Amino acid sequence: MLATDTRHHIARIEAALQAGEAARSPIAASWSRSARMHGLDPVGHRLPPRLTAEEFGLIRERMDPTVRTAAPTLDRLFRAVGGLGTCVVLSDRDGVPVDRRGNAGDDRDFADCGLWTGTRWSEALAGTNAIGTCIAEGRAITIHRDQHFLPANIGLSCTSAPIHDAEGRLTAVLDVSTASAACSEAVMTLVAHSVTEAARRIEADLFRAHFPALRLMLVPGLDRGAGALLAVDADELVVGATRTARAHFGLKGDLARNPVPAADLLGVESRATLEDGERAVIARALARSGGNASAAARSLGISRATFHRKLGPRD
Template sequence: MSTASAMHHARVEQALSGGQAVRSALVASWARSASLHGLDPSRRRDPYRLTDAELRVAKEKSDPVIAHAAPHLDQLFQMVNGLGGCVVLADTDGVALDRRGHSAMDRDFEDAGLWTGTNWSEASAGTNAIGTCLAEGRAVTIHRDQHFLARNIGLSCSSAPVYDAEGRLAAVFDVSTARPELAEAVATLIAQTVQEAARKTEADMFHAAFPRARIVMMPGLERGQGALLAVDADDLVIGATRSARMHMRVQGGAKFDPRPLADLLDVASHENMESAARAVLARAMARANGNVSAAARSLGVSRATLHRKLGRQ
């Protein structure tokens, strides 16, 4: 065991024996790695990697999210390439399905396990950004010796979860770099950029899941939270992203019961047949720019009938 591995092992053991897991999310992850998954922090063996056949099956299962994530992986790589960063998309099992990296560093990335087919779940690799992100369902940054396994302490990694249109965990974005001099401000910027890429991918997946719906932002929440609603032609909300579901206290993956958009907007409503009819007429006239004949044609009624109905308003 190298000196660095021995020191890291001792630090992990001290934190675990000191009962810090109840006060620290990081140490709680170390505890899962040791107690739940039976891992040794000084383990040096190479990370588990799927066979080519297994990787093909894993990719087929995640084809939709891979397709939607691809342009955002490209953008991420353009931003972190100069920092010696590698960009990875992993599935919900922690397996790297797609990646972007500088060809000159491919050998180093592959040796580090930042390669397609490698399993980065906590069960396989202990505390790390991808695996811990999956375990906790939130964005995570694991810097160098915060990793559980000594073989990974040269990496700094930031991950963010991607949720599908029904609020279920679908994938993880990750940016990793082996540069030791990474400034805290730069690391924070990378983490924010990874989260933004994940939210953009979620938005793309949400739009694709509701192609005929009107997509609106959940009121009262910050734009960057990705809280989107899908609204049908009857002004009923028929879908919501995970962020919007959390605000409405609807569990991810649970059946989403349609509800009036006006109710979510907290708009006072006194609906009845007469007010509904007025709304239909008002919309038809607005679309026709006030042209009664054109509005009548769009409603399938005569001009005289529309004049009569308008006269009652």
């Protein structure tokens, strides 16, 4: 026989679906996808399916660069929120946790719920949940206790944010979850802010790792915490942009193959000519030589007279 709280939860989901609340509520919309698109039934206790050791090993190997890049941020985040009885989870783009941080005293609670590395938390398999619904909707989301679809998960409060790679594609999800009833919805709202900030830091670190030799620029006019970065090469061409920067400027496709002049993108007026370009190269050589014109000319392989002629005053 179903417990009273489980019967109440199922009745609430059924009433919401029958009333057509999916059009008005993001949670009800996820419930609707869980039931009607994915064919899940809230009746019965079930845990997310677990991968075999071989399957998980392949995913973990693919995710290893992201896991290593994210590790310092996961450590900092867990130090900040671990005292609330939470665990910090990094999943892949399909909702499989590949790394986690947790207190040993809380591990049993999360293992019993199936929130562990190597399990599947996509919305299609686990119903409405922060990791899976974050992936389904492409945005940060918090799922608090009975907002989950499956009764097996209503003891959890979870908040997740997407992480995108250097080309703006979803590559991972950062999640903080708790099984503690003392962790209120208001507290989880505060935790959600920290999760979103941490996800943006990881995105920025992934972006830097992808463009280690290029100059990175923060997009002016946007919140620094938004992680809007551009990668600019020696020719002042934008060859990479984070997802936030892409959305801001309307950039699409492979920027490495189809770069955009940084001046055009940033709206900087430019009347540069080939002569201006030469002067810029000469001015940089002069600066590097500490103002020694002879040394600067030698570094460029030209005579001192040619150096001064090309550095001559602008029109």
